[in-house]
Amino acid sequence: MTTPVAAEGAQLCMEGVWKGFRTPSGRRVNVLRGVDFSLASGAFGVITGPSGSGKTTLLMLAGLLQAPDAGRIRLEGQDVSRLDGRALAGCRKNKVGMVFQKFHLLPHRTVLENVGFRFRYLSTSAKEARQLSEAALERVGLADKLRQDARLLSAGEMQRVAIARALAKPPALLLADEPTGNLDAASAEQIISLFRDFNRSGMSILLVTHNPEWIAPDTRHWVMQDGQLKRSDGFPPI
Numbered sequence: 145m146t147t148p149v150a151a152e153g154a155q156l157c158m159e160g161v162w163k164g165f166r167t168p169s170g171r172r173v174n175v176l177r178g179v180d181f182s183l184a185s186g187a188f189g190v191i192t193g194p195s196g197s198g199k200t201t202l203l204m205l206a207g208l209l210q211a212p213d214a215g216r217i218r219l220e221g222q223d224v225s226r227l228d229g230r231a232l233a234g235c236r237k238n239k240v241g242m243v244f245q246k247f248h249l250l251p252h253r254t255v256l257e258n259v260g261f262r263f264r265y266l267s268t269s270a271k272e273a274r275q276l277s278e279a280a281l282e283r284v285g286l287a288d289k290l291r292q293d294a295r296l297l298s299a300g301e302m303q304r305v306a307i308a309r310a311l312a313k314p315p316a317l318l319l320a321d322e323p324t325g326n327l328d329a330a331s332a333e334q335i336i337s338l339f340r341d342f343n344r345s346g347m348s349i350l351l352v353t354h355n356p357e358w359i360a361p362d363t364r365h366w367v368m369q370d371g372q373l374k375r376s377d378g379f380p381p382i
């Protein structure tokens with residue numbers, strides 16, 4: 145196994161992480177092939193890479209929603225790759241917020257209820273959860289849609305609900321999977337600036353995007369290539 149990169153003080157660290165899937169014909173395809181990666185605490189990291197290269201797979205592992213086949217994952221120094229279900233759920237709810245590429249909203253629940261799910265396993269009072277959910281929805285420009293069913297929203301609105309759900313209770317680490325993929329330029333700009341605000345106040349952020357033009361000098365950039373994350377210096381190849 146290769147040496148971990150800057151594991152000291154890392155928010156998220158992967159060491160030799162492998163993940164594969166079985167195709168319908170029974171063939172095994174390794175999507176992640178020994179990923180070594182470390183995101184420093186408080187950093188803003190960006191991952192780009194071709195479609196199908198494994199970016200979402202990597203975020204699912206980092207978000208503790210799937211387990212690696214091999215290798216080690218650490219969150220805030222804690223090895224989370226071999227935790228049991230209960231301990232995993234505890235880590236997930238306390239440490240990580242996710243914005244899913246496919247949103248994962250409950251279509252027949254209102255916008256406010258969807259964001260309120262962020263608090264489901266937390267000890268926040270109902271009143272406070274509601275206030276925080278409303279405030280998050282206001283920040284993504286959806287204050288006028290609180291009572292609308294999620295299924296009636298446009299794709300960009302669904303995306304913003306998913307973002308509000310992740311940020312209503314700010315996590316230590318935000319994992320965002322193409323969070324601006326369905327947004328117009330102005331809304332995308334607004335979301336990225338919201339992320340930057342949270343990042344300035346200490347949140348570590350790992351963003352997957354096909355729009356690397358947002359990569360600013362203070363962001364760290366990796367490219368997913370051949371099942372590994374490669375640090376990219378300078379402007380990324382698209």
Ligand SMILES: Nc1ncnc2c1ncn2[C@@H]1O[C@H](COP(=O)(O)OP(=O)(O)OP(=O)(O)O)[C@@H](O)[C@H]1O
Nearest residue numbers: 165166175193194195196197198199200201202245
């Ligand atoms: N649960 C699964 N079962 C089988 N194959 C899977 C599964 N999850 C992902 N894959 C495969 O792994 C590969 C990587 O998928 P992934 O979603 O991580 O790519 P991606 O880099 O996020 O792509 P995109 O930019 O299109 O979102 C794909 O070929 C996909 O079909």
Ligand SMILES: [Mg+2]
Nearest residue numbers: 199200245321
């Ligand atoms: Mg993806």
